[in-house]
Amino acid sequence: MSRRRFHPRWFRRRTPIFWWLEKGVYVHFIVRELTSLAVAYAAALLVVQVAVLGAGAEAHARFAALLASPWAVGWHALVLVGLLYHTLTWLHLAPKALVVKLGGHRVPDAAILAGHYLGWLAATALVALVLVRS
Amino acid sequence: MGRPTEPFFWTLFSAGGMLAALVLPAVCFVLWIAAPLGWLATPDRAGWLALLAPPLARLALLALVALSLFHWAHRFRYTLYDGLQLHHLYGLIATVCYGGAATVTLVAAYLLLRLG
């Protein structure tokens, strides 16, 4: 009789490098996370704008011309899509983390979401107010 | 790995994410699509300098830039760990991401100070 206990060899599945390509939900998750690149780009471009502002009128004019080129506008349209996707996914996830109770009852997710959309509208109006000259 | 700094960076990520979500789409549309295409008018150079003259305005812009960058840093760090399974580069990725965000923030602070 063998004194060694038999221990079955467990099978462990290896997680492939591109695990996130296997399911639509995971692809969507990674795309959602990659919108942070659009956020970083926008922040960096704002810094560039400040730099250009400090570099004199000619630099400013050249930069404005660069921004007006079709390639730039097309690229920034893509950036805008990324930023919008960030906004939409972020706002829709916010009700999960923010549990607000009024008078002993939990405020429904739809109300929290509506509040966030209103906030987005207000922020957009503010940006327009500050940046747009008629 | 018990990292006592996680709550701090998560808060920056969270605040940055919210701010970016609310403000950046409008900023991008106005400044980099509508204005270059001539759909809207934005301040000329003198107008920009006047807009950014008050210290509070520069602080607000710095806050927007900093929080957006730290939002990216935290999120991208995790995307690299999980998306590409780069756990063995934990320290390096964290340094590059947060360090990068901090560097650009410092550059922005310097530029904004110099404007005045």
Place this chain on the structure above:
Amino acid sequence: MADATVTLEVQRYRPEREDEPVWERFEVPARREWMVLDALNHVKDRLDGSLTFRWSCRMGVCGSCGMTVDGEPKLTCATPLAARGDGRPVRVEPLRGFPVIRDLVVEIRSFLGKLKRTRPWLIRDDDVPLAAGEHLQTPAELADYKQYSMCINCLLCYSACPIHHLEPDFAGPAALALAQRYNLDSRDRGAAERMEELSRHSGIWGCTFVGECSEVCPKGVDPAGAIQRYKLAAAADWFQSILLPWSGQARAKRREVAR
């Protein structure tokens, strides 16, 4: 009258004779009211008695029969067999994210360890004598944590969570939701103790809010929501500890009442 059949494609793994899992097909009757579990039991009763799998209540409350059906984590007792109706085989594999012991049975000891570490019991610092009576709780206080108490430990959420697949040390959705179940219970005083254990990378901070855990949960626990709330609470707590270091006691009290 020829009985209609459904093809069941089951993953077998017998370590004593194979190194890797293999697929086996079985034809089972296409009974309209059957669940996948009924089909598996039919296989075991009539076709191959060596098929090994876990099940118990067959009504979705014990959490034993979690498996991967057609690529999705499901309770086999709650998954209709003939739902698709297109004649393709129904694929049944063990729950993903755990080592396979045999056939459809997975090793869940890692989860049990994580569960224990979250201290899923009422923690109190006082010794209330029996004569003092029960702890009273209002319906509103019950509503605060009830959703998170519905967890049946079926581990479908772990199967769906990519972070769990990538980092086996990750506490995971169920353990964290259960920690919240106790944190939010008005009778509990252990939030600080749990926070210490779970406020780390292998705890709540490893979660990147993929959200699949809540999607697959058969009991509507919403572990993803529980974890995000936990992050917010942990961050607030951390800031208070940094900005107001003397507020230790006030913070402990705050954790009790902050719901």
